[in-house]
Amino acid sequence: SAVISQKPSRDICQRGTSLTIQCQVDSQVTMMFWYRQQPGQSLTLIATANQGSEATYESGFVIDKFPISRPNLTFSTLTVSNMSPEDSSIYLCSVRTGGLFSYNEQFFGPGTRLTVL
Amino acid sequence: QQQVKQSPQSLIVQKGGISIINCAYENTAFDYFPWYQQFPGKGPALLIAIRPDVSEKKEGRFTISFNKSAKQFSLHIMDSQPGDSATYFCAAEGGGYQKVTFGTGTKLQVIP
Numbered sequence: 001s002a003v004i005s006q007k008p009s010r011d012i013c014q015r016g017t018s019l020t021i022q023c024q025v026d027s028q029v030t031m032m033f034w035y036r037q038q039p040g041q042s043l044t045l046i047a048t049a050n051q052g053s054e055a056t057y058e059s060g061f062v063i064d065k066f067p068i069s070r071p072n073l074t075f076s077t078l079t080v081s082n083m084s085p086e087d088s089s090i091y092l093c094s095v096r097t098g099g100l101f102s103y104n105e106q107f108f109g110p111g112t113r114l115t116v117l
Numbered sequence: 118q119q120q121v122k123q124s125p126q127s128l129i130v131q132k133g134g135i136s137i138i139n140c141a142y143e144n145t146a147f148d149y150f151p152w153y154q155q156f157p158g159k160g161p162a163l164l165i166a167i168r169p170d171v172s173e174k175k176e177g178r179f180t181i182s183f184n185k186s187a188k189q190f191s192l193h194i195m196d197s198q199p200g201d202s203a204t205y206f207c208a209a210e211g212g213g214y215q216k217v218t219f220g221t222g223t224k225l226q227v228i229p
Contacts, residue, residue, distance in 0.1 A: 004160070033216075042206065043161070043219045092160050106151075106217060108160030 002027055002095050004109035012115045013083055020079045021112045023093030028073035031096040034066070036089045037111070043092065049076040083116045090114070121209050123220030130227050136194040138223045140207035143188065148211035152181065152192050153219075155204045164205070165192070197227045 003026040013019050023032070032049040047055040047068055055068035070076045080087050093109040122141045130136045140150075151166035167174045167181040167190065174181045180193040194201055207220040 040222075040224075042221045045216060048216070094160075105163045108162065110158070110160050 001105070002029060002097055002107040004093055004095060004107055006091075006093055006109040006112050008112060009110065010113040010115075012117060014117055015084055017083055018079055018081045019083065019114060020077050021091055021093075021114075023076045023078070023109055025074045025095050027097075029095040029097060030073070032070060032076050033094040033096075033106075034068065034076070034078045035092040035094055035108075037092060038089050046078070046091075049078075080114065083114075085116045088114055088116045121207060121218050121220040123207050123223060125223060126221070127224045128226070130194075130197045130225065132197065132199060132227055132229050134197050134227075136192075136197045136201065136225055136227070138192045138205055138207065138225070139189065140191065140209075140220050141187075141189045142209050142218075144209070144211075144218075145188070146211050147209040147218075149209070150181070150183065150190050151208050151210075151217070152179075153206045153208060155206065155222075157203075161206060194225075197225075199227045199229055201225060202227050 005024045007022045034046040035043045036046055037043050045058050046061045046066055047057040049055050049068050049070040051070045051073055065081055067079045090111040090113050092111045094106055096106050124139050152164045153161035154164040155161040165176050165179050165181055167183050169185045172183050178195045183190045205223045208217045210217045
């Protein structure tokens with residue numbers, strides 16, 4: 001299993017500013033992901049955070065807006081840049097254990113609730 | 118192709134009753150179907166999962182029924198309890214595509 005912590009748990013930010021969300025895992029994991037979840041909605045994958053290389057972004061998400069760092073196998077950050085009220089959402093860090101082609105449980109952090117005014 | 122359709126959007130069930138949530142998919146490359154349970158203020162947590170080589174999987178009060186030909190699967194919660202009140206997401210993945218496609222979610226409320 002994997003225990004994931006995120007900081008901050010919530011924040012209220014002003015339009016035009018940036019927020020960096022931290023994700024810490026209690027064990028080394030290969031695959032780490034960042035999701036966005038609008039209140040009462042489903043989860044949308046933002047990107048896969050790759051250790052030692054650039055993140056892989058999903059359609060509709062770009063590096064300039066959501067830069068991601070993955071300095072090691074237990075830590076990642078997601079920055080939400082130049083925020084607007086539309087960025088108000090819950091941001092979730094997630095990891096998968098096991099090998100690249102194995103089906104293993106996906107674990108989620110508690111989320112960071114972001115409100116942009 | 119990557120969509121997973123989930124219904125109903127919300128569900129109210131009496132304590133002791135059966136809660137049923139349905140999902141359908143299009144992508145025949147999907148070969149792993151997990152269900153996640155999410156409580157308010159928490160991240161989703163894996164509840165139960167099934168592969169398409171079986172038609173049913175049961176864990177305690179939770180059962181997944183899988184119909185490969187119809188490309189449908191469902192979650193049954195027997196003897197529903199107020200503690201089961203949460204949002205449930207079906208999901209699908211497979212074909213070497215190591216990313217999970219989530220359904221739209223079902224908010225379940227179990228009333229005493």
